[in-house]
Amino acid sequence: MATYYSEDHEWITVEGDMATLGITQHAADQLGEVVFVEQREAGDEFEKGGEIGVIESVKAASEIYAPLDGEVVEVNEALADNPGALNDSPEGDAWIYKIKLSDASQLDDLMDLDGYKALIG
């Protein structure tokens, strides 16, 4: 199991061709208090760079972008009732999707934790 990070501040933890996706603590801190999460449905396919959801904070709406190609397998439905979990535990309980990867080689374009830490300074 390995965790990768995108420049759009998502994390993705991979096991075989299955992965869990969420936003980083840094992203959650920047967004402020989250009040609504718009999620795709299980079965939706997406392409790297495409919009795969929206997070609304008190201040503004922010898109979530797919860090690679894949298909939504499971949606964290707890976020609908408790969007604030994204502030409390963005890299834990408040994951957003379980996905099935289409092309594991795309992981090479993502960062490891050290690379991500360097990005956010």
Added chain:
Amino acid sequence: MTDAPKRTPLYDLHVELGGKMVDFAGWEMPVQYPMGIMGEHKQCREKAALFDVSHMGQVILRGDNVGEKLETLCPQAFAGLKEGKARYGFFTNDDGGIMDDLIVSNAGDHYFVVVNAALRHQDIPHMQANLDGVDVTEIFDRALVAVQGPKAEDVVGALCPAARELKFMETTVADIGGAECRISRLGYTGEDGYEISIPEADAIRVSKLFLAHDDCEPAGLGARDSLRLEAGLCLYGNDIDQATSPVEASLTWAIQKRRKEEGGFPGAARIQKELAEGPSRKLVGIKPEGRAPARQGVEVQSQGGDTLGAITSGSFGPTVGGPVAMGYVSAGHAEPGTKVNLIIRGKAQPAEITALPFVTQNYKR
């Protein structure tokens, strides 16, 4: 104007308190403190919150018959404004649109006017050019602080007993911690509270005296916006502008009867016509039924798919516990209870026209 954002006399205090500073209308202002927008919002609704509003323009008008002369620029009855009283008003243009909104106080030997930060460069020349025989002077050596919330009287009154005696929309000058302050019982959150003009040199010290009270915490522009939206109060540039008339904006309450009848202000023809016949569109409260906030610019449609108007302010209302919005709709669809659709990211989301405000106003009348 220079490009570097300006700082208010309270800048160092904001930094000390952990304020997250942003550029707002050319000013470096705190959008929130470590408590966060939701917490600051609740603090103001339940106890008391202190806001820095020093970026707004404070203007002194001196001369004879200032109230009468202001009536040539505004539809308000300022001529009859008694000493010690404040009144909400707006400048109108010749087309009946709103140039800016403002608070005018009769301070006895002068009038004290507060205008929006972004429009001071328009408003002050406008008054200077059009108020014959009135000396219009913007003052830069005073901070302006708002203490708002049900505990505001306790917070301010503990330091200044005279503040307790004021009723809503009354103003006086009194000592707070050795500083001569102008204290006005008003604000823009829907709560009881005060706006206090403090000499620059005393601004941080006096603000800290307020913050030393157990029930008072600092709040930033984020909470200020969600509070005023829940209170159904218009934000200039969002809900009202040069094209919107006060009748469309549901601000007819702010035009006194005599002025409605007599006219004699810029744009009176349109405003009196809309008063008599009703406007073609109207600013209303809009409550989305789901959890998704409807932001400024979101289209409002009838259930049949006709465009009715657009959202002008929209966010999450922490006290309401869900999204709230204001916007313009055609007059035939402005009745509270009317079901509409909001087109959020291409999808129609159900919503309902509601009466404003979304929360009960708690002014001390």
